[in-house]
Amino acid sequence: MIDVRALSKKFGDNLVLSDITTSIQKGEVVAIIGPSGSGKSTFLRCLNLLETPSSGSIEINGKNLTASKKEIHKIRQQIGMVFQHFHLFPHMTVRENLMYAPMKAKGVKKYDAEEKARQLLERVGLAQKADAYPNSLSGGQKQRVAIARALAMEPELMLFDEPTSALDPEMVKEVLEVMKDLARSGMTMVVVTHEMGFAREVADRVLFLDHGVLVEEGEPESFFKHPTSERARDFLDKVL
Amino acid sequence: MNLDFSQIVPYIPFMLEGIWVTLKFVFFAIILGSILGTVLALFKIGSAKPLRWFADAYTSIFRGTPLILQLMIIYYSIPQLTGYDISPFLSAILAFGLNSSAYISEIIRAGIQAVDKGQLEAAQALGVPYGAMMKDIILPQALKNILPALMNEFITLTKESAIVSTIGYLDLMRRAQVVGADLFRNFEPLLFVGLIYWCLVMGLTVVGRMVERRLKLSD
Numbered sequence: 001m002i003d004v005r006a007l008s009k010k011f012g013d014n015l016v017l018s019d020i021t022t023s024i025q026k027g028e029v030v031a032i033i034g035p036s037g038s039g040k041s042t043f044l045r046c047l048n049l050l051e052t053p054s055s056g057s058i059e060i061n062g063k064n065l066t067a068s069k070k071e072i073h074k075i076r077q078q079i080g081m082v083f084q085h086f087h088l089f090p091h092m093t094v095r096e097n098l099m100y101a102p103m104k105a106k107g108v109k110k111y112d113a114e115e116k117a118r119q120l121l122e123r124v125g126l127a128q129k130a131d132a133y134p135n136s137l138s139g140g141q142k143q144r145v146a147i148a149r150a151l152a153m154e155p156e157l158m159l160f161d162e163p164t165s166a167l168d169p170e171m172v173k174e175v176l177e178v179m180k181d182l183a184r185s186g187m188t189m190v191v192v193t194h195e196m197g198f199a200r201e202v203a204d205r206v207l208f209l210d211h212g213v214l215v216e217e218g219e220p221e222s223f224f225k226h227p228t229s230e231r232a233r234d235f236l237d238k239v240l
Numbered sequence: 241m242n243l244d245f246s247q248i249v250p251y252i253p254f255m256l257e258g259i260w261v262t263l264k265f266v267f268f269a270i271i272l273g274s275i276l277g278t279v280l281a282l283f284k285i286g287s288a289k290p291l292r293w294f295a296d297a298y299t300s301i302f303r304g305t306p307l308i309l310q311l312m313i314i315y316y317s318i319p320q321l322t323g324y325d326i327s328p329f330l331s332a333i334l335a336f337g338l339n340s341s342a343y344i345s346e347i348i349r350a351g352i353q354a355v356d357k358g359q360l361e362a363a364q365a366l367g368v369p370y371g372a373m374m375k376d377i378i379l380p381q382a383l384k385n386i387l388p389a390l391m392n393e394f395i396t397l398t399k400e401s402a403i404v405s406t407i408g409y410l411d412l413m414r415r416a417q418v419v420g421a422d423l424f425r426n427f428e429p430l431l432f433v434g435l436i437y438w439c440l441v442m443g444l445t446v447v448g449r450m451v452e453r454r455l456k457l458s459d
Contacts, residue, residue: 050361077367087362091380091455100376101366133457153366 001026001157001188002047007056009042009212016042018212020056026156029189031199031220034209035235040192043209044159047190048079060157077105080150084162086142088134094121094145095130098152106153113152120148124178140171144178151182158182160191196239200224208232248428251419255429258412259436265332265409266401270394272337277344282374284349295345302342308403311335315407328409332401340397347389351382384455391448395441402437412436 002024009017016039024030032040045051047058049065049072058065065075089097098117102108108116121127124144134142143163150158160179164172176198183189183202193199199206199220206223208216210231216223224240227233248255283295302310315331318324355378363373383390405414416433420426 048365050364073367073369075367076365079365081362081365083358083362083365085358087356087358089359089362089377091384101363101368104372104376105367105369150366 001028001061002190003057003059004047005057005059007043007046007058008054009039009046009051010054016212017046017053020209020212020214022207022214022217024188024190026188027186028204029183029187029202030191030205030207031203032190032192032207032209033194033196033199033235034215037211038209039212040209041161042212044161044190044192047157047159048076048081050081073105077101077153078156080153080155080158082143082146082150082158082160082163084166086134086139086146086166088142088146088149090134093131093133094126094137097134097145098149101149102152116152117148120151121145123151123181124148125174138171139167140174143167143171143175147175147178147182157188157190160189160193162192162194164193164195194239196224196236208235210235243428244425245428245432247423247425248419248432251422251429252432255412255415255419255433255436258410258415258433259440261409262398262401262411263440265329265336265404265411266398268333269336269340269397269401272333273340273344273393273397276337276341278348278379280341280345281348281352284345285352299342299345302339307335307339307400308406310339311403311407328404328407331407332404332409336397336401336404340393343393344390347386347393348379348382350389351386352378354385355381387448387452387455391444394448395444398440398444399437 004020004022007017007020008015020043032043034040042051046053047060047065049069053066057067060075060079063071063075065072088094089100092100095114095117098120099110099113102113102116103110117130118127121130124147126141126144126148129137129141129145134145137145147158147163163179164175167175172195176195179189179191179198180202191198191203201220203220205217206220207214208223208227208229208231216227216229216232223232224236227236280295280298283291286292311331314335315326315328318326318331359377359381360373363377368377401411402413404411405417408414410418412433416429417426419429423429
């Protein structure tokens, strides 16, 4: 589904991603872990062109992302993204947050968008908050709304950029539950996370990045038990 | 003390009519200034260099020269150059609208740049086209932040509108001068229209507060 070849990204002279090659299959859940500043988020943001790669190519369903700048809206509509800081639209109610993009970007009818919003809010357990404004919600609730908002576009792929890092500890679980539910439903997911428990339990594959280099990748079981690289061992010693 | 307000009583309807005359062109100037200011602000933050350059040059000219000069140039040069006999009313709308758009564009630019960058990224990630994103996501949030500054600009425009008296437009200010010349007493009519200007500005302030409260609903 996603084919990344020799992807590099520079900010000025600073090389933040160096020659990354990997591919992600449909229905796969991939966790990206690594120390801060390792380029995890930048890698994720390249996948929907919020960052423009300096070199290399990304293909999604056979379409080259970097070559089709004109069609980027269409491609992004198939890729949902969830941010660390939610980025809900504060001047819209929760329901409007979910309805806006399908109506504006895909031309979905109001009635259908409303019905979809209702279903999704139910799915993330927030049906009663449909008319609330984002600022009245807790962090965990905001993030669940943000997930629902991304799902409202019916994406084929979901990107999560540290979805639980800005949450109070007691709210992490409710968001992870929603993500697990999503993974079980067969959604293709790429998750940048510091939640090793989540990576271990839910991910089909773990990518370990350090200093912009894809140091190691593998199944969570073997990666967490027997990391082959020195750097991964060091990192796991610190966080586990 | 030689103050006699009873003498201006017969002239009060004449002066009150000036409220309408002033408000009429101030209203259109505010509309013109806001639309043009928004467009210029979008030019300034956009990626097209020529448009950015144009908007910057425009702002520099209209902020860099006196308003009264711009008014005179429009009122006197258009007939001279084109033969079209422009009315004081149209000249006033143009001068005030063009002038205030330079200030408004700066206010809006600052407001747009103060909106969290995440809002833009969220809209982009959802595949929302640029125009819709600006109109529905970024500008409404920017507007909330800049409302006090914008009200300030509208208040300034309302008061400075008195400058149009210099091209013979019969606004509040001009009417006070006419009455003063009639009576050989200037202080009373000037004081009277001063009070009216103050009331107009207070009215605007109240409207601004109301809008601000409405926009705060989502907090």
